[in-house]
Amino acid sequence: MKLIYQGKTKDIYQVDDLLCLKFKDDVTGTDGKFDPGANSVGLSIEGIGALNLIMSSYFFEKLNDLNLHTHFVSANLDEHTMTVKPMKVFGKGLEVITRYKATGSFMRRYGAYATEGQDLNGYVEVTLKDDERQDPLITSAGLATLNIMSLEQYQTLEQLNLKIAELIRQDLLTKGLTLYDVKLEFGYHPDEPSQIVLIDEISGGNMRVYKENQLLSPTELAAFYH
């Protein structure tokens, strides 16, 4: 196993033709407080890596069963690792945020027109992964102009993303939980750029989930999937 990348919440190893993601106990946040929209590691939570892996595996298996494209191959819960197929990322990586309720950076940008918690009905936006420039919002036209993603790829991504976000929202709903927003990452097949594929993870680390008007911590959310 050869370490090829150290991320904020995961390290990535090469294993033959596949990649192995090692889930760490770090989560993004600001001033020691969890924030899925933050750009830096805010705190460590003991055991959260394993819990996020369990939750991710649950959702990836569901998606694979539905023939929705993901990079997921298998998980090893003892080792805290997930084996995935290597995919190409768009540019230097981007995040696709699906918003059901207004909060976080949406309110910071559009607070003149929105109220905290208002319905956004699955509004989708894309941000570039760029810590230095605070993950700027970019339009589909901007992605095409900068040769990061073609308009055709964007349309495919948008459709796949909405199916996945909606599946997550519905699953949470059966547990009495409300999804405010979820941040997913997508790549594309190295030999087939039109094939858009969900990458990264699906866990409490990249979504805001409420139970009866109370934001759940990643640990509290993971307990629903343990």
Place this chain on the structure above:
Amino acid sequence: MKLIYQGKTKDIYQVDDLLCLKFKDDVTGTDGKFDPGANSVGLSIEGIGALNLIMSSYFFEKLNDLNLHTHFVSANLDEHTMTVKPMKVFGKGLEVITRYKATGSFMRRYGAYATEGQDLNGYVEVTLKDDERQDPLITSAGLATLNIMSLEQYQTLEQLNLKIAELIRQDLLTKGLTLYDVKLEFGYHPDEPSQIVLIDEISGGNMRVYKENQLLSPTELAAFYH
């Protein structure tokens, strides 16, 4: 004449059923330096109000002749005033930026993917007029979600905007000048929301124009239209 609004570069008066825009000698900028993307009055330039009015009238008359919808009725160069038909603005107002070359806020956002001055082929983006939140970028989906503009209105606006921006670019080209970007404002007819109309002004105050790799000041640009 009843003063109804004091803007950064223009005051607005009500005259019967029409509005009268009084062009001032203030331009937007930062630290005493002209910047069409800035949110505050940066400096005063003696006579620039009259010059901007001349340039605006030139373009508005051209557009009206082509039956492209504008709010322009007439100009009074002695009084530094422009008479216009009152239009509704989208939300609290927005700006439509057409970019032919990468510079300014585009580089601040997308500098990881772009080089200063690279071709952008008329890429269009919309920002909300919101000084407090630094005029945030918003997508057509965001505008629709927040009930600022319907997707149908956005499509009409985008088509009209590109025709106007292209006309401005071509006109400058005949004078040996290169348009980097232009920021236009649109509203809609109070009785006919599907009718999108160009409002505000078209002058050196809302575009970046280069002559042989040198950015022209608003006064230098206006001299080409005097």
